[in-house]
Amino acid sequence: xxxxxxxxxxxxxxxxxxxxxxxxxxxxxxxxxxxxxxxxxxxxxxxxxxxxxxxxxxxxxxxxxxxxxxxxxxxxxxxxxxxxxxxxxxxxxxxxxxxxxxxxxxxxxxxxxxxxxxxxxxxxxxxxxxxxxxxxxxxxxxxxxxxxxxxxxxxxxxxxxxxxxxxxxxxxxxxxxxxxxxxxxxxxxxxxxxxxxxxxxxxxxxxxxxxxxxxxxxxxxxxxxxxxxxxxxxxxxxxxxxxxxxxxxxxxxxxxxxxxxxxxxxxxxxxx
Amino acid sequence: xxxxxxxxxxxxxxxxxxxxxxxxxxxxxxxxxxxxxxxxxxxxxxxxxxxxxxxxxxxxxxxxxxxxxxxxxxxxxxxxxxxxxxxxxxxxxxxxxxxxxxxxxxxxxxxxxxxxxxxxxxxxxxxxxxxxxxxxxxxxxxxxxxxxxxxxxxxxxxxxxxxxxxxxxxxxxxxxxxxxxxxxxxxxxxxxxxxxxxxxxxxxxxxxxxxxxxxxxxxxxxxxxxxxxxxxxxxxxxxxxxxxxxxxxxxxxxxxxxxxxxxxxxxxxxxx
Numbered sequence: 234x235x236x237x238x239x240x241x242x243x244x245x246x247x248x249x250x251x252x253x254x255x256x257x258x259x260x261x262x263x264x265x266x267x268x269x270x271x272x273x274x275x276x277x278x279x280x281x282x283x284x285x286x287x288x289x290x291x292x293x294x295x296x297x298x299x300x301x302x303x304x305x306x307x308x309x310x311x312x313x314x315x316x317x318x319x320x321x322x323x324x325x326x327x328x329x330x331x332x333x334x335x336x337x338x339x340x341x342x343x344x345x346x347x348x349x350x351x352x353x354x355x356x357x358x359x360x361x362x363x364x365x366x367x368x369x370x371x372x373x374x375x376x377x378x379x380x381x382x383x384x385x386x387x388x389x390x391x392x393x394x395x396x397x398x399x400x401x402x403x404x405x406x407x408x409x410x411x412x413x414x415x416x417x418x419x420x421x422x423x424x425x426x427x428x429x430x431x432x433x434x435x436x437x438x439x440x441x442x443x444x445x446x447x448x449x450x451x452x453x454x455x456x457x458x459x460x461x462x463x464x465x466x467x468x469x470x471x472x473x474x475x476x477x478x479x480x481x482x483x484x485x486x487x488x489x490x491x492x493x494x495x496x497x498x499x500x501x502x503x504x505x
Numbered sequence: 506x507x508x509x510x511x512x513x514x515x516x517x518x519x520x521x522x523x524x525x526x527x528x529x530x531x532x533x534x535x536x537x538x539x540x541x542x543x544x545x546x547x548x549x550x551x552x553x554x555x556x557x558x559x560x561x562x563x564x565x566x567x568x569x570x571x572x573x574x575x576x577x578x579x580x581x582x583x584x585x586x587x588x589x590x591x592x593x594x595x596x597x598x599x600x601x602x603x604x605x606x607x608x609x610x611x612x613x614x615x616x617x618x619x620x621x622x623x624x625x626x627x628x629x630x631x632x633x634x635x636x637x638x639x640x641x642x643x644x645x646x647x648x649x650x651x652x653x654x655x656x657x658x659x660x661x662x663x664x665x666x667x668x669x670x671x672x673x674x675x676x677x678x679x680x681x682x683x684x685x686x687x688x689x690x691x692x693x694x695x696x697x698x699x700x701x702x703x704x705x706x707x708x709x710x711x712x713x714x715x716x717x718x719x720x721x722x723x724x725x726x727x728x729x730x731x732x733x734x735x736x737x738x739x740x741x742x743x744x745x746x747x748x749x750x751x752x753x754x755x756x757x758x759x760x761x762x763x764x765x766x767x768x769x770x771x772x773x774x775x776x777x
Binding site: 264276325339344403 | 579
């Protein structure tokens with residue numbers, strides 16, 4: 234089925250295009266044998282911009298395989314313009330709005346809605362505050378206002394504490410702190426005492442010793458810190474501590490940041 | 506159209522559920538007069554879990570308004586089970602895969618694909634490195650390896666530098682530094698000299714003085730820092746500096762973090 238030319242794929246949106254990209258790429262992963270040339274066209278909010286986009290799509294449609302256009306655009310005039318392109322339009326909004334109108338027995342407003350921008354000043358500020366909280370409480374740097382944390386993430390070095398904390402702050406506005414489990418904790422065989430009043434907010438990360446050793450080696454090659462033996466020891470000790478205090482935990486070795494974050498929200502019953 | 510009971514909405518996914526949530530909520534914003542009770546069911550990867558989810562959906566369907574189920578599940582058995590629920594199934598994957606198969610003239614693999622997990626170890630590590638870079642280079646803390654930055658974000662305090670930098674690191678693995686524009690820069694009327702060799706990587710943020718004053722007031726009420734006069738001054742000076750050095754910039758006052766980030770990627774031609 235391969236075509237000499239990679240097939241053009243456009244992710245088109247009246248906003249950032251991230252949803253069109255994510256869902257579109259999920260669909261495209263179903264065709265691993267195909268070659269795609271991906272491009273995102275965000276912020277298509279006027280008919281002029283839609284006409285411009287169609288010109289780009291049709292320009293490619295004339296010289297190669299039929300382009301695929303994944304769109305999340307809300308505006309009906311813009312969707313009408315896109316539907317006249319020579320590409321295959323996958324209209325994530327238009328395809329599904331009708332069924333909702335029928336089930337809800339009410340017409341769609343047709344307005345882009347308050348999913349972005351000014352409608353989200355409050356969300357923006359809560360995320361900003363959450364990111365600041367995450368920065369202040371990254372890697373055990375501070376215990377100030379620890380009682381305000383909604384989540385305290387624990388893990389040995391390089392299991393993904395920091396990216397996961399930042400993601401939860403940015404994506405969900407969650408007040409999250411994270412603490413490293415270090416040699417002295419393992420020697421004492423217990424969690425840092427300052428965490429004991431907050432066990433109900435704690436969640437642990439662990440990893441696969443081999444993977445952890447690889448990741449640590451990139452930072453400090455040939456070090457005890459990166460040795461497989463040390464990684465085995467830290468993962469085992471950390472898991473024992475989690476179990477001893479009934480702290481839920483997950484092995485992050487094969488998970489993306491989003492998957493780790495979603496797992497934590499689900500297991501900790503944190504609403505977002 | 507209002508119903509005494511809020512209508513149950515489920516975002517169901519074999520992964521994190523974020524895409525189902527984002528696209529589903531975009532559709533729901535079209536019905537501002539409706540009341541919805543939202544719940545996410547992530548990581549539905551087995552038929553047993555799908556049957557469990559259907560039981561939850563049908564339990565609610567029996568006692569109130571028909572639930573709406575937004576699904577991004579890939580597996581066809583799972584989608585078949587969901588389609589038998591009493592809810593309105595909006596199947597973002599199943600609805601669109603057929604058109605792709607026809608256009609590509611090849612069958613979908615039926616495998617969840619490599620959008621997540623182990624397939625993304627490289628991406629995971631690059632994001633982890635990007636977050637560390639962003640942390641080290643947040644708010645002008647360090648100029649080490651500044652030459653490796655793919656983006657240098659400039660702005661007066663509280664215009665959104667830090668959340669935007671963290672988002673670009675997490676979402677796109679972009680190596681991004683950010684520098685505050687402070688009083689001494691404004692007095693000198695020029696950018697921090699250490700940035701001059703890197704102007705081509707610089708992008709500026711500005712804001713609406715009234716909005717900026719509100720945000721700053723939450724941090725330091727009644728301060729000169731938060732005064733409308735000071736905010737007007739800093740925004741004007743910052744914009745003059747951007748213009749003088751031909752640094753592209755955007756007013757972030759009414760934008761979400763995602764919108765600021767997508768705007769920067771587009772204007773700076775940074776591929777993600």
